[in-house]
Amino acid sequence: MLPLHANAATKLEDLFQHIDAHQDDFVQSLKDWVAVPSDSSDPRFREQLIRMVQMTAERIRTLGATVQLVDMGLETLHGGQTIQFPPAILAQLGNSTDKATVCFYGHVDVQPAKKEDGWKTDPYTITEINGNLYGRGATDNKGPVLAWIHAIDTYIALQKTIPVNLKFIIEGVEETGSPGLEELLKGHEEFFSDVDYIVISDNVWLSRKPALTYGTRGNAYFFVEVESGKKDLHSGTFGGIIHESMRDLVYLLASLADTAGHILIPGIYDDVAPLTEEESKLYESIDFDMEEHKNNTEVNTFLYNTKEEILQHMWRYPSLSIHGIEGAFAGVGTKTVIPSKVIGKFSIRQVPNMKIPVVEKLVKKHLEDVFAKLNSPNKLKVSLEIGAMPWVANVDDPQYEAARTAIRKVFGVTPDMIRDGSTIPLARTFQDLTKKKVIMIPIGGADDGEHSQNEKISRSNYIQGTKLFASFFLELAKLHEDLQKKSNSNQVKISQRIRSQT
Numbered sequence: 001m002l003p004l005h006a007n008a009a010t011k012l013e014d015l016f017q018h019i020d021a022h023q024d025d026f027v028q029s030l031k032d033w034v035a036v037p038s039d040s041s042d043p044r045f046r047e048q049l050i051r052m053v054q055m056t057a058e059r060i061r062t063l064g065a066t067v068q069l070v071d072m073g074l075e076t077l078h079g080g081q082t083i084q085f086p087p088a089i090l091a092q093l094g095n096s097t098d099k100a101t102v103c104f105y106g107h108v109d110v111q112p113a114k115k116e117d118g119w120k121t122d123p124y125t126i127t128e129i130n131g132n133l134y135g136r137g138a139t140d141n142k143g144p145v146l147a148w149i150h151a152i153d154t155y156i157a158l159q160k161t162i163p164v165n166l167k168f169i170i171e172g173v174e175e176t177g178s179p180g181l182e183e184l185l186k187g188h189e190e191f192f193s194d195v196d197y198i199v200i201s202d203n204v205w206l207s208r209k210p211a212l213t214y215g216t217r218g219n220a221y222f223f224v225e226v227e228s229g230k231k232d233l234h235s236g237t238f239g240g241i242i243h244e245s246m247r248d249l250v251y252l253l254a255s256l257a258d259t260a261g262h263i264l265i266p267g268i269y270d271d272v273a274p275l276t277e278e279e280s281k282l283y284e285s286i287d288f289d290m291e292e293h294k295n296n297t298e299v300n301t302f303l304y305n306t307k308e309e310i311l312q313h314m315w316r317y318p319s320l321s322i323h324g325i326e327g328a329f330a331g332v333g334t335k336t337v338i339p340s341k342v343i344g345k346f347s348i349r350q351v352p353n354m355k356i357p358v359v360e361k362l363v364k365k366h367l368e369d370v371f372a373k374l375n376s377p378n379k380l381k382v383s384l385e386i387g388a389m390p391w392v393a394n395v396d397d398p399q400y401e402a403a404r405t406a407i408r409k410v411f412g413v414t415p416d417m418i419r420d421g422s423t424i425p426l427a428r429t430f431q432d433l434t435k436k437k438v439i440m441i442p443i444g445g446a447d448d449g450e451h452s453q454n455e456k457i458s459r460s461n462y463i464q465g466t467k468l469f470a471s472f473f474l475e476l477a478k479l480h481e482d483l484q485k486k487s488n489s490n491q492v493k494i495s496q497r498i499r500s501q502t
């Protein structure tokens, strides 16, 4: 590694030029990372997921950082078997007392992806088409994690002083709700003692315009299991004489929400923060093209007709989605089986001021009440698998101002201030537990298709995003200097006052 010149003044143009000149190398790194199917939902990929975390640790080590791989123990699967959790990465680069310390949080696990799900290209081979880099994890979240690393690498390659101290928390189970991570944070409180800001880049913009995210919804993810017996049965031989588990389950799932998206679980909306007039105005002022959003989503119609309603229902109201049924026949052909045990999977996105234990109680009560009316002898089991709280930040916090300035310098525009309907399970935990200021700086585009077929990040967003992070380091350093000056001058005033009183 090259030595860092302490006093070399950093010109933004030099950094930007270096990033532009090395963009093909940066794309190659993304290719290497996307090639690892680090799917955290499917235990069959566990070895690959662990390899991905190790590769990431190695890459962070090449920056000159001190890297710790923390063992996260065993994961107990729904059937009772156990497998190794991937380790988590805690790393540190620089510890100057006169610099701000920024902790970057990201994840290198991905959602499942199979070519036959409808991908146009192999999900684990980055394929560039019309300036877009297609591949699972390209935007969620391998691209942004690499962009952050490349921004640091740029300072190192140009032998410039990195303007801030850097810390990293990188994990491999974000997509399954970050199990065990809260305990990890609780056990490493000292890691956060000198951290000033926590940065997350795991969302996308709302439109073509760059954005900063100040809120995310939480998620309460449930399994509802119905079991009729120990083995599947022939529907010709047994159909008509048994209580079918699938029929019960479909009835239960249908009772959760109506076709207009309204959740039918009694009491579920009771704690939702009321919409104030001030907040209402906020939605009116956001520049949002519903037609473009519809095109990105590839649906004909939304549930709501106005921009305000759409934004509110994405960001500040709960929503219930049914994700799938484990154990049900889902293949091609016309299998005529009656499944014995089926597990319905659904989740409710959480908003302020909903509380997970209350939601859990309401959901269980509702499903038990509905099931009781079926007079079914089958066994019902409802379990909360993930409970992640919503997160909202104060947009007047200084790190938002630094990020706004950095965005102006890279993109020449003032960013949209947005919320996001999806969940970063650890965002609220960071805020509550560490009491540090959290900011989300998305670099992905509105049409990136996270979790969907043909997920991508554009080459432009990936490279401009790298510049944004490099520029953000400088803005944070300036901010820190200003804050320190202010605090020193306040200290002088206090000392003078004490002296004059004695």
Ligand SMILES: C[C@H](N)C(=O)N[C@@H](Cc1c[nH]cn1)C(=O)O
Pocket (backbone or CB within 6 Å): 140, 141, 174, 175, 176, 177, 202, 203, 219, 221, 386, 388, 422, 423, 424, 425, 450
């Ligand atoms: C926003 C982030 N990139 C993401 O996709 N998060 C997941 C996390 C989650 C929530 N419940 C289960 N996993 C998401 O919002 O779905």
Ligand SMILES: [Zn+2]
Pocket (backbone or CB within 6 Å): 107, 140, 141, 174, 202
């Ligand atoms: Zn993500």
Ligand SMILES: [Zn+2]
Pocket (backbone or CB within 6 Å): 111, 140, 175, 450, 451
């Ligand atoms: Zn995701």
